[in-house]
Amino acid sequence: MGADGGITDDFTIPGVPDSFQRLWTPHRMAYIKGGQDQFKHQDDCPFCAAPTRSDAESLIVHRGVHAFVVLNLFPYNPGHLLICPYRHVPDYTDITVAETAEIAELSQTAMRVLREVAKPTGFNLGMNQGNTGGAGIAAHLHQHIVPRWGGDGNFLPIIAQTKAITQTLDEVRELVSEAWPSGAGANGDRD
Template sequence: MSELGGAPGPVVDDFELPGVPDAFQRLWTPHRLAYVKGGQDQFKGKDNCPFCEAPNRSDEDSLIVHRGKLAYVVLNLYPYNPGHLLVCPYRHVPDYTDLTLEETAEFAALSQQAMRVLRQVANPSGFNLGMNQGVTGGAGIASHLHQHVVPRWGGDGNFMPIIAGTKAITQTLADVRQQVAAAWADAGQGS
């Protein structure tokens, strides 16, 4: 029995091996380390901006679900919940006030359509929509404006993210992208 209870993990020289699943069923997210360690400095310029680069690759590789004239919709690579979408202008601007009136209209229309599509695909009971402006405002990538569209369900804010700092995501990003992109195409409305 492990000192913390539950079934022991594999033992080598009287020590349990870290990172091996045990009775606690830990969720390991080492892929996030590169993002966490990179900080804001890696995204300061237009040349290395993931939101500028994404439209240059295939929709599947970039997780893009819809391309509009002035903005596009992409899955968040580090989602808070399954179906977490980002609405991004193609233009590399940091602030909401930098958008033209045309860009603002399409940005809003895509946000509305994202909600309609997610309701159809995942039946959430609510949404969080928001833009974090600047590093101090909490933006992960402050140099390129993006709006979060996060579907919410009752009970999705359980102890895991609050105490364990971990979020259980039930589908792969590729599966979610395919479902949302197909529903977007079927909807035939919005930008």
């Protein structure tokens, strides 16, 4: 609309440059093309497959009795962890009291460990429930633990949905797993 409230000819035509710079993230197309149906069954679910492989291969930081801690493959920040129940359940109301307690304990331990190894000044914790709630993998419940630092919210993640990560996932997994206390929700780690 123009300054006078009338319609103007200033609209964007696909393929014609506008005032925005764009940073493309084509790896996200797998989620768009595959849709949420690709993870509804345990056989297709990366959170169900992860515990069947070695910790290093799956980026698992810790294995508990009812849940495990794994690095996010597409982290918002270095040290972005996920707490996942072993059971393939989609909703927070589907987990047992024991699973709820261990997920809470592992979340607290994750925060303590990340404070020790990475010195974040804050955290985002959360569960995105269902497709509409923004869950990337809605069929398998997972709790996000995202360490935050002052100034980490620059224009790249906010505008371009692109994040510069300063360490490899292997380096982060090694630091966090080495600092993880041996008695917290122990079920034995595998390498």
